[in-house]
Amino acid sequence: xxxxxxxxxxxxxxxxxxxxxxxxxxxxxxxxxxxxxxxxxxxxxxxxxxxxxxxxxxxxxxxxxxxxxxxxxxxxxxxxxxxxxxxxxxxxxxxxxxxxxxxxxxxxxxxxxxxxxxxxxxxxxxxxxxxxxxxxxxxxxxxxxxxxxxxxxxxxxxxxxxxxxxxxxxxxxxxxxxxxxxxxxxxxxxxxxxxxxxxxxxxxxxxxxxxxxx
Amino acid sequence: xxxxxxxxxxxxxxxxxxxxxxxxxxxxxxxxxxxxxxxxxxxxxxxxxxxxxxxxxxxxxxxxxxxxxxxxxxxxxxxxxxxxxxxxxxxxxxxxxxxxxxxxxxxxxxxxxxxxxxxxxxxxxxxxxxxxxxxxxxxxxxxxxxxxxxxxxxxxxxxxxxxxxxxxxxxxxxxxxxxxxxxxxxxxxxxxxxxxxxxxxxxxxxxxxxxxxx
Numbered sequence: 001x002x003x004x005x006x007x008x009x010x011x012x013x014x015x016x017x018x019x020x021x022x023x024x025x026x027x028x029x030x031x032x033x034x035x036x037x038x039x040x041x042x043x044x045x046x047x048x049x050x051x052x053x054x055x056x057x058x059x060x061x062x063x064x065x066x067x068x069x070x071x072x073x074x075x076x077x078x079x080x081x082x083x084x085x086x087x088x089x090x091x092x093x094x095x096x097x098x099x100x101x102x103x104x105x106x107x108x109x110x111x112x113x114x115x116x117x118x119x120x121x122x123x124x125x126x127x128x129x130x131x132x133x134x135x136x137x138x139x140x141x142x143x144x145x146x147x148x149x150x151x152x153x154x155x156x157x158x159x160x161x162x163x164x165x166x167x168x169x170x171x172x173x174x175x176x177x178x179x180x181x182x183x184x185x186x187x188x189x190x191x192x193x194x195x196x197x198x199x200x201x202x203x204x205x206x207x208x209x210x211x212x213x214x
Numbered sequence: 215x216x217x218x219x220x221x222x223x224x225x226x227x228x229x230x231x232x233x234x235x236x237x238x239x240x241x242x243x244x245x246x247x248x249x250x251x252x253x254x255x256x257x258x259x260x261x262x263x264x265x266x267x268x269x270x271x272x273x274x275x276x277x278x279x280x281x282x283x284x285x286x287x288x289x290x291x292x293x294x295x296x297x298x299x300x301x302x303x304x305x306x307x308x309x310x311x312x313x314x315x316x317x318x319x320x321x322x323x324x325x326x327x328x329x330x331x332x333x334x335x336x337x338x339x340x341x342x343x344x345x346x347x348x349x350x351x352x353x354x355x356x357x358x359x360x361x362x363x364x365x366x367x368x369x370x371x372x373x374x375x376x377x378x379x380x381x382x383x384x385x386x387x388x389x390x391x392x393x394x395x396x397x398x399x400x401x402x403x404x405x406x407x408x409x410x411x412x413x414x415x416x417x418x419x420x421x422x423x424x425x426x427x428x
Binding site for chain 1: 225226228229230232233237291292293294298306307308310311312314315321323361362385386388394399400401402403404406407408409410411412413414415416417418419420421422423425426
């Protein structure tokens with residue numbers, strides 16, 4: 001199956017399906033119809049049926065979806081049925097937070113190495129992983145077959161870090177620096193723009209104030 | 215003007231327009247056509263014209279947009295022409311990263327107070343702001359007319375923190391805990407689900423591997 005023609009919108013919806021199905025699992029719910037799922041997630045039932053049909057026949061007419069099975073299938077579709085060798089570059093608060101997060105929730109992204117340019121931090125350990133010199137990043141990525149680099153450095157250093165990751169052969173970059181990186185098409189790039197999220201919040205606050213007359 | 219009927223999709227696009235216009239400003243670019251903007255941002259030119267027309271007449275036929283003016287207008291539309299009194303709850307690595315981020319980029323979200331439940335952290339200062347006991351959160355929010363609460367606590371404590379913020383009268387919540395919070399409709403809620411972003415990356419890595427035959 002080739003998924004690369006799947007739209008950006010569905011890439012955004014799939015993790016959300018997964019999250020809600022995981023929630024249903026924790027509640028012990030075994031079956032759910034597309035209209036129940038619609039009420040929970042907020043997409044229309046026909047949108048949900050269409051999305052899930054893109055990847056195969058998961059539901060049964062008049063029966064709905066088996067939660068455990070659908071969760072497992074979405075994991076597989078998302079590529080979460082494997083582990084990823086991951087490095088984090090920039091071990092400030094954000095880098096440490098991301099490292100703790102992936103460590104704590106045991107989500108298949110194994111932090112193999114941490115990197116920083118600051119000599120005061122190089123050599124320290126976080127969750128038993130030692131901080132290495134960012135000068136050695138490319139070589140490490142190549143030798144250890146690293147899959148993913150997480151960029152937690154500042155705006156100014158981010159592109160050069162991305163270049164080292166690409167030269168070393170990573171398959172994907174998770175970028176937290178507030179900049180649009182340039183990487184070759186074959187490297188997957190996901191940027192978390194915290195300011196976009198904060199500005200959307202600002203807009204919603206303004207809209208609610210107008211709606212509720214405050 | 216009432217913006218509360220504006221779709222969720224456009225709320226996601228507006229901060230992106232702002233980000234690219236800011237980028238054009240740093241490059242000294244004064245004018246841009248919708249088709250040039252389209253090439254930069256990746257939305258169609260007609261989508262861009264339609265989005266910007268929702269809020270007024272910014273462009274001129276055959277002339278394009280004035281970058282500075284459009285940037286300023288989008289700031290106004292997003293509610294970024296004012297300042298927000300903000301508190302951060304949970305002063306672990308993530309809370310500190312968010313505090314540094316808003317402090318460093320001077321983006322109109324003024325961190326007035328930090329809160330934590332850990333007695334070892336209460337009383338410490340970060341960027342000159344003292345950490346207070348989360349038990350006093352509701353009272354502080356009410357007395358200081360706090361606009362926004364940023365939730366950086368764990369999944370288990372997040373809803374109770376949100377309840378205190380709502381009881382104290384915040385207008386918006388920026389949530390980083392991996393949980394869907396319940397808040398009254400009049401309170402704006404923006405959740406950053408880091409796992410969704412990471413899972414989208416995983417999906418893209420898988421798709422690229424299939425596309426490039428690796």
